[in-house]
Amino acid sequence: YQAIENGKGNSQYSGKVTVGSKKVGSSYELTDKARGNHRTYDLKHAESGTGKLFKDANDVWGNGKPSNAQTAAVDAAYGAQLTWDYYKSVHGRKGINGDGKGATSRVHYGNGYVNAFWDDSCFCMTYGDGEGNKKPLTSIDVAAHEMTHGVTSATGNMEYSGESGGLNEATSDIFATAVEFKAKNPKDVGDYLIGEKIDINGDGSPLRYMDKPSKDGGSLDKWSANAGNVDVHYSSGIANHFFYLLSEGSGKKRINGVNYNSPTADGSKVLGIGRGKAEKIWYKALTTYFTSTTNYKAARKGTLSAAKDLYGANSTEYKRVAAAWKGVNVK
Numbered sequence: 001y002q003a004i005e006n007g008k009g010n011s012q013y014s015g016k017v018t019v020g021s022k023k024v025g026s027s028y029e030l031t032d033k034a035r036g037n038h039r040t041y042d043l044k045h046a047e048s049g050t051g052k053l054f055k056d057a058n059d060v061w062g063n064g065k066p067s068n069a070q071t072a073a074v075d076a077a078y079g080a081q082l083t084w085d086y087y088k089s090v091h092g093r094k095g096i097n098g099d100g101k102g103a104t105s106r107v108h109y110g111n112g113y114v115n116a117f118w119d120d121s122c123f124c125m126t127y128g129d130g131e132g133n134k135k136p137l138t139s140i141d142v143a144a145h146e147m148t149h150g151v152t153s154a155t156g157n158m159e160y161s162g163e164s165g166g167l168n169e170a171t172s173d174i175f176a177t178a179v180e181f182k183a184k185n186p187k188d189v190g191d192y193l194i195g196e197k198i199d200i201n202g203d204g205s206p207l208r209y210m211d212k213p214s215k216d217g218g219s220l221d222k223w224s225a226n227a228g229n230v231d232v233h234y235s236s237g238i239a240n241h242f243f244y245l246l247s248e249g250s251g252k253k254r255i256n257g258v259n260y261n262s263p264t265a266d267g268s269k270v271l272g273i274g275r276g277k278a279e280k281i282w283y284k285a286l287t288t289y290f291t292s293t294t295n296y297k298a299a300r301k302g303t304l305s306a307a308k309d310l311y312g313a314n315s316t317e318y319k320r321v322a323a324a325w326k327g328v329n330v331k
């Protein structure tokens with residue numbers, strides 16, 4: 001896969017990066033020609049409208065600091081670029097809808113807005129600037145999380161409430177993590193944490209943990225009959241934990257300088273199959289077996305079917321999918 005991005009970007013979270021830009025007249029705009037013309041817009045602190053397409057005279061964007069309006073645009077464009085490339089190179093998927101069409105990103109939404117979101121109606125991702133407009137929510141994992149909501153809408157489309165909502169959220173965290181691990185920039189270090197760079201809690205702790213989701217104070221480590229009654233960003237913990245166990249196994253592990261300690265619901269020891277295979281299984285399940293009403297029991301069945309399709313019914317992978325679900329009390 002040949003990347004052809006030409007712009008130089010100074011991002012806030014990933015250091016120096018390249019961004020796809022398009023020359024128009026004597027200047028450049030933030031339009032990524034290699035990725036379906038994905039475009040990045042400046043909302044200039046408005047909370048509605050398309051905003052203004054980012055333009056620049058010399059194709060050098062941002063300065064690494066949030067006070068420069070282009071900086072958040074660089075991170076957002078870079079995150080979209082990596083997410084596009086991940087879906088294309090790993091899963092053969094061309095863009096969110098699979099049709100090669102790019103989406104849009106909008107940065108500088110509101111003032112001090114501490115969230116980011118995907119919206120099907122504008123086929124766009126929108127990012128707030130964080131507390132004091134200093135920590136835009138444009139890290140790779142957040143961008144990939146939001147963009148994956150678009151992929152989910154185009155595929156399994158799990159309804160955003162109850163258990164299906166938790167699976168929708170987890171799908172975004174799973175592929176956010178997959179994209180982050182695949183990033184090659186020296187400043188981009190893959191982990192099983194979500195939002196570790198945006199300092200949403202003000203104390204350097206991440207928003208979510210996949211090895212032991214309850215570390216955030218709200219997420220569920222395992223399924224119970226109450227799983228459908230909690231916020232979807234908490235019921236997602238069950239599938240995030242499943243994905244960690246399936247990838248890495250239970251117990252202690254140190255990866256890229258981060259210590260993990262993943263328990264199982266029943267104290268059983270679970271062995272991982274590696275993140276790459278776990279990603280393949282989740283993607284196949286999402287695009288083949290998940291539907292708007294998929295709950296945890298059905299997600300177990302769907303991922304087992306996916307493992308069978310990919311690796312066979314007698315495969316180690318198939319058995320470990322079952323064991324990882326047992327590890328989060330889904331039987």
Ligand code: ASN
Binds near residue numbers: 115117118145146
């Ligand atoms: N950042 C959140 C999410 O993507 C926004 C929301 O809850 N709608 O899930």
Ligand code: CA
Binds near residue numbers: 056
């Ligand atoms: Ca410039």
Ligand code: ZN
Binds near residue numbers: 145172
């Ligand atoms: Zn989400």
Ligand code: CA
Binds near residue numbers: 141180193194195196
């Ligand atoms: Ca992360």
